[in-house]
Amino acid sequence: MEFNTEFIKGCSAIGAGLALIAGIGPGVGQGIAAGHAASAVGRNPGAKGDVTSTMLLGQAVAETTGLYGLLVGMILLFVQPLAK
Amino acid sequence: MVIGLLLSADSEVDFMIHGIFSYNFFGHEVWITTSHVCLLIVLLTLMVFLFIAGRVMKHATEVPQGFQNVVELIAESLDKMVDSTMGKNGKNFRNYIGTIFIFILFSNISGLLGLRAPTADYGTTLPLGIATFTLIFVNKIRYQKVSGFLKGLMDPWPFWMPINIIGDVAVPISLSLRLFANVLSGTVMMALVYGLLSKIAFFWPAALHVYFDLFSGAIQTYVFCMLTMTYLSDAMTTE
Numbered sequence: 001m002e003f004n005t006e007f008i009k010g011c012s013a014i015g016a017g018l019a020l021i022a023g024i025g026p027g028v029g030q031g032i033a034a035g036h037a038a039s040a041v042g043r044n045p046g047a048k049g050d051v052t053s054t055m056l057l058g059q060a061v062a063e064t065t066g067l068y069g070l071l072v073g074m075i076l077l078f079v080q081p082l083a084k
Numbered sequence: 085m086v087i088g089l090l091l092s093a094d095s096e097v098d099f100m101i102h103g104i105f106s107y108n109f110f111g112h113e114v115w116i117t118t119s120h121v122c123l124l125i126v127l128l129t130l131m132v133f134l135f136i137a138g139r140v141m142k143h144a145t146e147v148p149q150g151f152q153n154v155v156e157l158i159a160e161s162l163d164k165m166v167d168s169t170m171g172k173n174g175k176n177f178r179n180y181i182g183t184i185f186i187f188i189l190f191s192n193i194s195g196l197l198g199l200r201a202p203t204a205d206y207g208t209t210l211p212l213g214i215a216t217f218t219l220i221f222v223n224k225i226r227y228q229k230v231s232g233f234l235k236g237l238m239d240p241w242p243f244w245m246p247i248n249i250i251g252d253v254a255v256p257i258s259l260s261l262r263l264f265a266n267v268l269s270g271t272v273m274m275a276l277v278y279g280l281l282s283k284i285a286f287f288w289p290a291a292l293h294v295y296f297d298l299f300s301g302a303i304q305t306y307v308f309c310m311l312t313m314t315y316l317s318d319a320m321t322t323e
Binding site: 071 | 100
């Protein structure tokens with residue numbers, strides 16, 4: 001079955017939108033990390049620097065999966081491998 | 085050099101890498117792109133800075149003053165970061181970590197100065213990841229010897245080896261993709277703001293620049309170096 005290029009481009013855009021649903025996970029994860037860091041600082045305000053740097057490191061690692069979704073979306077939108 | 089069709093068809097959104105001129109390299113068409121130019125500008129800036137810093141430190145005084153203060157502050161804080169993460173092993177890796185820290189930081193921040201950040205090109209971040217991977221591999225062989233390395237590969241059971249190998253190979257890919265995607269997302273966001281909202285883009289994009297270029301760039305630099313150091317000290321633990 002042959003599809004024309006415009007149809008494939010439209011479907012690529014829908015696929016890119018679906019790929020960006022991956023952003024939900026890191027959002028929730030980073031929120032949880034920030035919440036726990038806030039309570040840790042509340043319990044031990046002296047360790048604020050260490051807690052903050054650990055939190056940022058963990059959040060940046062947790063962000064990776066969302067960024068993979070972003071990359072898939074970007075490739076679908078701009079490189080358009082399926083429409084070739 | 086495929087420019088996206090969907091977004092840039094009817095607006096001025098532009099964040100792709102552009103080719104400046106192409107030349108023939110043993111039968112292959114090779115492009116000099118905007119990434120190369122921006123990388124060159126970043127490197128020249130760093131070289132000028134390092135040259136001046138070297139000159140200043142050659143005539144260093146007992147009580148630091150002026151520019152010597154800045155240089156000593158940078159060197160000391162980088163050393164402290166490496167030492168606090170890697171402990172007694174950190175001494176040998178100050179050079180490497182310091183170099184990639186300054187390079188990635190300047191690359192990320194260069195988006196603020198109107199360049200297209202060189203780290204928003206996978207061709208820049210993958211070599212950084214591969215350099216880290218090579219360093220990890222060499223140190224693993226050096227500290228754990230070949231037998232320890234093979235034992236580490238067959239960690240719980242021998243047939244677990246393929247999964248361990250995939251886990252090892254994933255290190256440079258995830259390191260480089262994380263940096264690349266973060267900087268790229270910032271670049272895309274700024275291009276969208278300036279391209280689609282150009283009529284009302286006065287002053288307030290500065291706040292976005294602070295977040296995407298300064299904050300995100302600094303955090304990703306820190307994360308790249310921290311992960312490199314963590315993997316390195318992991319590779320150097322002997323059982």
